Amino acid sequence: MALAGKHILLIIGGGIAAYKSLELIRRLQDQGASVSPVLTRAGEEFVTPLSVSALAGRAVHRDLFDLTSEAEMGHIQLSRSADLVVVAPATADLMAKMAQGLANDLASTLLLATDTRVLVAPAMNVRMWEHAATQRNIERLRGDGIEFVGPNEGNMACGEFGPGRMAEPDEIVVAIAAHFNPERVGKGALTGRRILVTSGPTHEPIDPVRYIANRSSGAQGSALARALRDQGADVVFITGPAEVRPPEGVEVVAVESALEMEAAVQAALPVDVGVFAAAVADWRVASASDRKLKKSKDGLPVLEFAENPDILKAVSQMGAGRPPLVVGFAAETNDVVENATAKRLRKGCDWIVANDVSPATGIMGGRENAVVLISEQGAEAWPRMGKDEVAVRLTQRIAEALEA
Ligand code: CTP
Secondary structure, three states, X not given: OOOOOOEEEEEEOOOOOHHHHHHHHHHHHHOOOEEEEEEOOOHHHOOOHHHXXXXXXXXXXXXXXXXXXXXXXXXXXXXXXOOEEEEEEEOHHHHHHHHHOOXXXXXXXXXXXXXXXXXXXXXXXXXXXXXHHHHHHHHHHHHOOOEEOOOEEEEOOOOOEEEEEOOOHHHHHHHHHHHHOHHHOOOOOOOOOEEEEEEOEOOEEEEOOEEEOOOOOOHHHHHHHHHHHHOOOEEEEEEOOOOOOOOOOOEEEEOOOHHHHHHHHHHHOXXXXXXXXXXXXXXXXXXXXXXXXXXXXXXXOOOOEEEOOOHHHHHXXXXXXXOOEXXXXXXXXXXXXXXXXXXXXXXXXXXXXXXXXXXXXXXXXXXXXOEEEEEOOEEEEOOOEEHHHHHHXXXXXXXXXXXX
């Protein structure tokens, strides 16, 4: 946990990106940080004080004069109690106030009163970002020692395209971790390693509008790609149509079917490590129709299946050019260790990360996972933990294996 014991004062400004700050609170906590939230008046238009305080697990500060908790904790103390002040989203208005040294509400007063370092994640319309006044303010703030993360370029809520989108929560967490550990930036345990991760379900077409899918959300694969990236790996992330978005800062190859995933994996080789977290469909419809099947005309359809290529097995057994470490996953509903041990031998991979996906566990599609790591050395059961934590642990093991 990169932020264990750190206390973050999070100022949430008034922008549409404020909703991402809720996710940011979660991610900071996942990394061991505690968060004191401050919500500006404009921020309250976008997220409610209740959701912010519920997620942070402590009261949200909203009003300068409300700090009649002056008795308890005045704005000076509040602004200095943190290890880092983070402004996300930082609006053009808030940055202009910071640059001018204005202190006419709680957020700007805290920012003026603090002697703690400040990290700013700007979010605004493209034109506002590019305006000479904003750029001038940024120059000044940089000169004052304020750190920045983002903004990113992309489609904006206002319908325009360009720079101005707030950095993703993940990126902000990486920037915060980099602030506390500058010596580790670019020097993760996996720097220079090329690692392939497959993730998500596959969709096997029946006809142009229908497909066969499975319940994989892609959460574990995404978490893995993120953890590997955080250790400096160059990650090729080959993902089926997942619910969970891929992390920033990885090379994303989006595919639909098992056949497409296989082609993308072959194209990504050679790699130092292959991690196969995708829930690949074992079968595809043998002759998917290229026109929509009609209810009345075509009668009840009879689908014939063909077996999909086993991507993990093919890579594990490819001989020359085989990645030095190949990691498979096994989703089992019973006799987890026995089945997964046999699966490791059958497929020829080095490790199998096995989990019990029987409905009672709530693991498939959930936030937690309970896995058994199976290798030549035997089976090692890990306690139930968040999928992010499984990813971090597995990343650590991968780094150790490559060093050995
Ligand atoms: N896998 C793959 N290509 C396939 C099927 C599975 O790469 N066509 C990979 C998965 O990404 C996972 C591992 O193989 O890493 C285990 O998949 P699973 O479907 O659980 O194993 P199966 O071989 O299908 O075994 P069984 O049907 O007996 O559970």
